[in-house]
Amino acid sequence: MGVNLPIYFDNAATTKCDPRVVEAMLPYFTEVYGNPGSRNHSFGWAAEEAVDRARQQVARLIGADRKEIIFTSGATESNNLALKGAARMYAKKPAGQEHRGHIVTCAIEHKAVLDPAKRLQKEGFDVTFLEPPADGVITRAMVEEALRDDTILVSIMWANNEIGTINEVPEIGALCHERGVIFHTDATQWVGKMPTDVVRDNIDLLSMSGHKIYGPKGVGALYVRRRRPRVRLQAIAEGGGQERGFRSGTLNVPGIVGLGAACEICMQEMDSERERLLAMRNRLEEQITGRLDTVQVNGHRERRLPHLTNISFGFVEGESLMMATKEIAMSSGSACTSASLEPSYVLKGLGVGDDLAHSSLRISLGRFNTGEEVDYAIDAIVRAVEKLRELSPLYDLHKEGIDITKIQWQAH
Ligand code: PMP
16 A cells, blocks of 8 residues: 655644544534533533533543643643742742742753743742753652752653653652642643553643644643642633633633543553554664664653654754655754754753754654554655765765764864
């Protein structure tokens, strides 16, 4: 059977909405269109019922109570609400003063955590951005060393979106509970793919997003623990008082129904899907690293998501590699910021050099990928790298055994 091009291998960026999810959403645009806040008629009640069901579906996926789920527009908003909401609520000094409390996070979090953390820094909070080790895994010991008497909040992502590494989240949660510190985790890349239980795993606040789990874009959730400890947040969006006052605004009913349906499917299919994707990822990685020399897999080899790999290719230029493989949608190790190509701050954070960061690919597999696509991509990537290296004089020198890092280039 042939392969349909282009191939989509960028499921960590976003996923296709599962047709079963779309089907569940459709009636909520045109038939059940009431405002769940309309408590005095049946249109409102029907919408509220749908939102309640979705809340239950989301809660079940992560082991929470339905009252602990706050619907948002996605993980970016959830992270903002968690960090700013908790810091401002538990600040040890009023706004306008210095040293209002201490926050611990990590330098390779998603920007949706880093930027709110930097905002809080400007508001007078002290923030520690933990530097990751070369394998990218943030451990309990690293967090423990950073904790202070005035630490309010720790925010450590469950799995990294670029390299898929899995942090010691349950252990960090246990530490935070021992010390009376609130623990938030950005679980955007984790939830729906890996078993999650906020009670067992000691989570106080957890961010998730619909579009990473085969649900719609523009909807997500924040889990907010209600018991032992009860976590309070200062709202960012104020208004009608929806979502227990944590997040005002008329609810996105079709989106929420879609998120609920997506969670339900993940719950049912997670185990078999994980096994299938792991086998495909391993084949892809083994073939690429076996058939090419001078390649490296970035991040910890065991502690990482089963459907993702991040590989750097020596002696090829990043942009040329992307061009040569453009029938396969993948992410590169460069982020286009304005006009320039910046190497990924995540890879740089692990100590990967600029050249290797530029020439790296993040390949993230998903529910709708097939084994044929994997085989096609292996051949296409191997061929592209070989071809680019044929044009590389540095690669020739390397093949001759010359260490090019030691060459004294002649200056003219
Ligand atoms: N956190 C992580 C780890 C992510 O991967 C993403 C999406 N790239 C986000 C947050 C932002 O999610 P959303 O698009 O739902 O705002």
